[in-house]
Amino acid sequence: MSNEDITLTAGDAEVTVQPGNGGRVGGLRVGGVELLRQGERFGCFPMVPWCGRIRDGRFLDGAVGRQMPLNAPPNAIHGTARDGAWKVARVTADEAVITYDLVDPWPHSGRVTQVVSLAEDCLTLTMSVETYDSSFPAQVGWHPWFNRNLGGDSEDVRLDFTPAWQEERGADHLPTGRRIDPEPGPWDDCFGMPGGVDVTLTWPGRLELKVASREEWVVVYDEQEAAVCVEPQTGPPNGLNTHPRLVTPLEPLEATTTWSWTRL
Template sequence: MSNEDITLTAGDAEVTVTPGNGGRIGSLRIGDVELLRQGQKFGCFPMVPWCGRIRDGRFLDGATVQQMPLNAPPHAIHGTARDGAWRTARTGTSEAVITYDLLAPWPHPGRVTQLFTLTEDAFTVTMSVETYEDSFPAQIGWHPWFNRNLGQEDVQVDFTPAWQEERGEDHLPTGHRIEPKPSPWDDCFGMPDGVGVTLTWPGQLELKVASREEWVVVYDEQEAAVCVEPQTGPPNGLNTHPRLVTPIDPLEATMTWSWRRL
């Protein structure tokens, strides 16, 4: 199967998926407006088999300590799948499926699948991690870079988390939960009823980021973009909130972006 770019369309919405560039979403256009920051490292990339940073790149895997490469020294960040080439399993006008086989340095064989579905006013991505052999801890998440400005006013970010994970000097959660603080953020928040974050570009567009998961990282310290990242656990979660992938119980998560013009 090829890993050429895939274009999905529905109404005046168009999405580009780039299997060959880490299985990321390269573009989301509503009419003639591009919502995602452009560039090889941007768009929206999958975070799998972990999200955010792992402290010192080490995690406990049963009784074994595994060491991941320190690609954000002194930590390992955002998984391995965004650095690999995915394969297209099937594609149509408004739906596509791509897959990625977990490889070294990740210590366990497994398969990651992303299903993309576009309608006129929403885009849904479901990601799953399966194993046919060993059980292992994993996380799933997405890291979109939404353009801060679509040509007029800067975006407004609105959400009501139940708590904020206190962030230590090493950028990782300390284990304490605190009252949510105002922006700027590079922080993880808890939303036990499901992630719900509204991005509003005044006078232009409103976009809601939704997921049944209860963790979201919001990053708005960059001038060009704002990131709203639903995920199945907090940063360093392979150590603190491990979700086990087993042969009979894959890990699966879904994220939906829905929008309306203002």
């Protein structure tokens, strides 16, 4: 199949999947209202095989030091899969399955599979990384850009979540390793939610959307005027060094996030 945009529909919800643009969800419309910031770098992109920044682009892979390109100098950020074209494995009216084979500069072979599944009142994204070769550390996560304002005379979105802790952020925007009490925003910060990610975005009078995941890490970024980001992920920024999750031939790394909405 080609890697042209895919449109999924369920009820009055519509999702655009862009295999050719890094496997991202390019748009989510509910009742004709676009919830995601538009533009080729926005929507919601997959973060894989790592999330957020890697300090100096370097991580330990077993006993071997690895260097990733510094695409956010002096660090490497958000993985490699968002820069590549994904392949389409299967499409129905309300579900798309797309895959991406890890290539240089990532040092290991592996396959990423993302399932985008739409229902009338929710969108479920599932991503897995598997290998049939050597084991390696990895992370997966999502980086959605939700529109701060839905247009018309609507109010800006409000964020509501109750994390157990906040990762203290150093001057280099990376976690120091200390956990602190959650601080007020604006944020470009990682939070711990051991019971699972649970963040509610409310556009008053319009829509309430809940971002949920069984994972316990979420990065919240709301320092830009146009959008706010709520990013469920399998570990904190720089996690390839501090909280590595191993992908092995017997055990893939898999995560899911569900966004469910109700009209107000």
